[in-house]
Amino acid sequence: MSEPLPDHLGAYPLPTLPALSVPDPRSLLDPDPQPPRNGLRCGNPQCGWQVGAPFPGAPTRLTGFCRNCGTRYSLRPQLKVDEQLDNGRYRVLGCVAHGGLGWVYLAEDTRLKNRPIALKGVLNPHDARARAAMLEERDRMIAVTHDSVVRILDYVTHPGEQPVDYIVMEFVGGRSLREVVAESGPGGRPFGPRGPALTLDHVALYGGQVLSALQALHDRGLVYSDMKPDNVIHHGSRVVLIDLGGVQRAGDTARPPVITPRYASPEVAVDGGPPTVAHDVFTVGRTLAELVDAVAEPPAAGLGPTSLRRLLERATADQPRERFTSAAEMAGQLDGVLRELAAASTGHRHPAPSRVFTPTPVLLDDGLGAVPGLAHWQHRERAQYRDPGPVSPVLRHGRPEPFRVAVGLPVPVPHRADPAAAALRTLTPRDARGAVRQLESLLGPAEESGHGSVEVLLHLCRAHLRTGDSLPAGDAARAVERERAAARLARAAEALDARVPGGAAHDWRIAWHTGLCHLAAHDTAAAEREFGRVHAALPGEYAPKLALGYCAEQRDALADSERLYRAVWACDPQPDSAAFGLARIHLARGDRDEAARVLGLVPAMSLHSDAARIAALRIRAARLSPGPEGLPDPDSLLTVLRDLPQAAPALDGGAGAGAGAGQEHARLTAELREWALDWLRCVRRDPARAADRERLPELASELFCGRGTGRRGTGRRGTGGPGPQEPPTEQALRTALAQSFRDLAPQSTDRALHARLLDLSHAVAPRVWFRSGGPGRAGRAARRRR
Template sequence: MTAKGRARPPDCDRPDCEGCSADGTGFCQVTGRRLRPPGQRAPAESPPTAGTRRRIATGLLFSVEPAGDGLLDLPFVRTPSPEALVVTDPQMPLGGKTCGHEGCTAVVGRPHAGQPALATGYCPHCGHPFDFTPRLAAGDLVGEQYRVVGALANGGLGWVYLAHDTRLENHPVALKGLIHTGDPVALHLAGEERRSLTRLDHPGIVRIINYVTHPARGAAEDDGRTGYIVMEFVGGMQLSQVKDRMAGGDGPFGGPRVLEYVLTYGCRILDALDHLHREGLVYCDLKPNNVMHHEDRVKLIDLGAVRRIGDRDGTVLGARGFIAPEVVHHRAEGLSPRSDLFSVGMTLRALSDEAFPGDRPPGLGGESYERAVARATAEDPRARYASARDMAEQLRGVLREIRALRTEREHPEPSALFAPTAALLDASLGRVPPLERWLGGERRPVLDRGLPEPDRVPVILPVPHPDPADPGAPLLGQPTASGPRRLIQQLYASGRSSVEIPLRQCRAHLELGEPDAAAERLAAAREAVGAPAPYDWRLSWHQGLLHLARREPAAAEREFDRVYADLPGEYAPKLALGYCAEHRGDAAAAERYYQAVWQRNRSQGSAAFGLARLRLAAGDRRGAVQLLNGVPEVSRHHDAARTACVRILAGRLCSDGARSLPGAADLTEALVRLPRLYLDEGHRTGPARDRLEAELLDVALDWIRADSTPAAERCGGTLFGTDDEEFTIRTRLEQKLRGLAQQARTPDGLGALVDLANRVRPTTRV
């Protein structure tokens, strides 16, 4: 039975015709399609190509100039004259249209069984007529002001026309009307679009200028009028046309920056969506066709599907493949800002599919991008970004990472989620050796590369900023001189219901070396979060810290990987993952994580020390020094990096005798650097400087005595410019060791250091 209760005639066997009637003419009276002869099989469906060809042909009219060097710069798209963009052969939209009559979701007007798309006909599901032909023709004067030039494109609800404003020196404008002038749903949505656009004022959203009416085609002046929205004319390429250029590797869209452009599109789209969401609106229909790249800007051009957040009535419009799953399943009830973010993710994926793999960025950049898109397009909306602003923040971080890895120039930006820390992911390399270095009984200790033990790392990694919306945030933001034990008590006394307070107590217990108590406070935080706990990165981060405190780096790595999936643009999870990979001996993975942090921000000394340790493990002394030299003076880790350079230049890298020793050039450079170090609060002499110089002289003595050292390097004043290098080194080392003896805290220590001084004392000259 049909929707109207009619039986389906036996001579109509079209799969898209439900209950049509045939009258012997050979055409279906409902769909208007030719009937097949009895027994003839339908040919295979072929994808519509006319719209694609027209899109590509129109895209070729634009010229594209290279982008500037700014982070968010895009290629400059020069638009031809507006008249050149007019469509000369208006055809059905690609893939047909949703009927929409009284909520009908059937697709009408698409190609079928080898036959072209129909511009007019009847819905095969509900029998309602449709007409997709343009309502206006060249020369029509709309609203007694706007002279029509021709059709530009068809949007979700109707054709868009180019017109000249006759009252404003023929300034080009865009007119948008309805295809279904008698469709109440379409009329309602058009009214919604007009009202939404009127309220909006954002450079990334098309601006409404006016609203006018025009007599409906084929009707008398007083029989009916069609409403038209007058918008600013936005001349540029749709992102679907940009996608075509990416696929062809055309000009700037085929270069190494193509994925950076995709991320820039995402940031600018999200900026516009953030404005919409703050106005209480959802966009609903984001896709490449609805985003225009004009000049060096980006603009949303079709707000026909915009609706107020919480509005559960009416038909939901959207493009197949870009609609969030909850909207597909629950229609209007599934709409939310997070459903818009899903569409953004799918739009970026559609663009980047043309960029990979030939233009894949180096290092970790490609994976960070994929994780950013994966979170936006998660099946469960709770797993997506909380807002457009949050997503844009992560995309900017990924963009900076990719740009830095490609150019090898830093692109730093302070994190909004993690506070910078003075702690350094290093156990010893950047520190002056303690006195115990000479009291341990080992005459020639190998340089410790400084990888911290797992239980020391929780207090070294960056600390999350408190969520400003949390009730405990004001209390946690107050400076305090209390130690961790007293802080825990004070936070208990506050009596506030909060997630951030137990998380801070968890970290305080970790500072005290109390993992069990930290676990109890983490459980309290998880209970306070409630149902969204599986999607809260803060809990995963602290769980990772807890695993490290319990010396479970493999379990910690899994938690930090979850944080990386949620926050792909942040430093902190990559630094933590770099440590975990280094600890388990995966140098390649550790290198990728550390490089992603280091190349983006050279003030991140922990990443530089991680990379230096990897170089030392490979025996690359100079490579380690070169990395640490790159830590800038503005970094709080600058002095530690300079100290580490001296220790590396003069250090024994292994226990293999002379092969572990530095060369003459390394030792000479270490001696030159030593006086320039900031030690002992800036004093030229002091206990720290004495210990570091003693370590250097100790290695120099072994070097001068090594049998494998060429004679040319053992004489001639290569280190101190004296005739007897060994005598000079022994004399200075004896003096330093006697000075270190004064730092000893016990009689045994004093005696041990005096004995060492006596052993290195040079033979008395006669």
């Protein structure tokens, strides 16, 4: 049995990081601070030798002169315990650690009730380049205010034999992600002895805060450069980026980058290029991948772990153009992945609107949630209602045709940088052909030169598909519109390639529309490949999962389709199409109860809640397969009969049962009576269903006393059948079904169909046999004539 779906009652808050108690700052003091084991590069820019590196069999010299150029160096901490700076405002408590360029000291701000602060100075006070780099760090970071970036509070100079500058920063106590990784694993508790183990939810939460901090830097034209688990502190219930010594201007080639090769991108670590936004994205991907590897507990069921893996694969792609274009884009996808993970771990839905796709009002269903029209009975034969076999057809599962899905999937949000983005938001066409005319008016000479609007061409592609969908299935013009859509798409790809060579191959919008065109051509295998590319590029989005779920359903890969539809349910604010997809999967497995339960979870505020209620009623009463095993059990049938009056507002006219019920109500009643007749005949003739026969009096009350059919029963002498205490008979149910057909006949304006419905009424009505010579006045008169 599949895992339960997340519920739909409200939007539950997302999980948060465990709150870590901030340790006593003095407990972090290093009693024996040591400089880097391999020393540092000489402070002379023209030298490049290492100073302070140990020699075999000899102690490390922490002070001295460079053996190559004679430049003085000192790698000892410059500040001593209780030493004071800025006229006594800051009192040194000791050394904590060292970063890539400088020592970090713990101190107290005596003017603010001895609030702990951190002092950062250079490792080697004789290194002019290091001092200049620290001044750059101060100037760049003093204006950055973000909860996940350590704040710079002040800047002081300490006089001495060699004056040294110090940055005053907020003190961030907690655990680095390096410590979280080290303390995870089987049985590990990185958040304390009573805290939880590290989970994928925590990894996604870490990533979201880190990416938000990086975006704040990127917005100022800066890159962090040296992201790694050591430089992120879990402080309370948030994370903070520390060690800002590697922050520099994006693309700056004048300064050597501060990187850790294990986490650096290939274009920086191998090719020697400058750090960029793409490099920062890569380092975050490597950092999160290390955290994922430290997760020991098996993840909850669902597609979330796979989506997270796809996200990290894109972030750490070898080619920069294949990665996320910004930290914000990666954060948006990671938020969607987090909602998938949280839905599986908490059992609640965590919906949020997509930043990339706009939901459409189209329900991807083919009649499961609709009351059948009169054409449902158009080709029935009279003999069907006289033969001992079944009279009702098997319920159609409602899988829509591929062309319908191509025009019903969510629509990509126009790219903000597109020159026609504003104009596209003002379009209000009445139909698909009108949309084509309006969009063509936006094309101009720029489009022909390859510098026009790509979005207009993509909109035209979809408009041609909608035009084709409005035509009959066998109309040759459908193929013409599909070819026009493909031509518009090819032109959009050419325009992208004209701007950036090979750009179309890496643009998910082209892959998405290519998949739509393949669907319109009923080539679901090719469409699935294209939607898979979109899913790899946007692993946190629900739209590609919905498209892939349909493609998997088309090739009868029900398990794959179910996982994808469930992932959509966890994140999509309007999960109607996913709910109907899941219902179809359960129907294909013969599980009518689960199919109806899924549709019952569609919220009342949803656009297609009425369709879901109608579909649930039909599923509970329907014949699912030709044999007797395809009929419902008594409990399912009773549920339908009792719920039918409450479903009246979902039908046309909003009329309740028994008081001017609408035409849809009459048709649904006829369909239910057909299924009930088959059920009754099966129960009365099948010895194996003796237990079901004991429920016949209960069913009689629902079938013939007005509660389920909208007509008051009048006993044996009325048309409704037996009274409430009498078991239903096939004759009585035939009488009720005949009445239904007489009610349906006036709905038809087609003479042939009107006559067919009346013929069916006569065919299904019970036969009445008359004999002459019986008792009464007619019998006596006959005897006198003899």
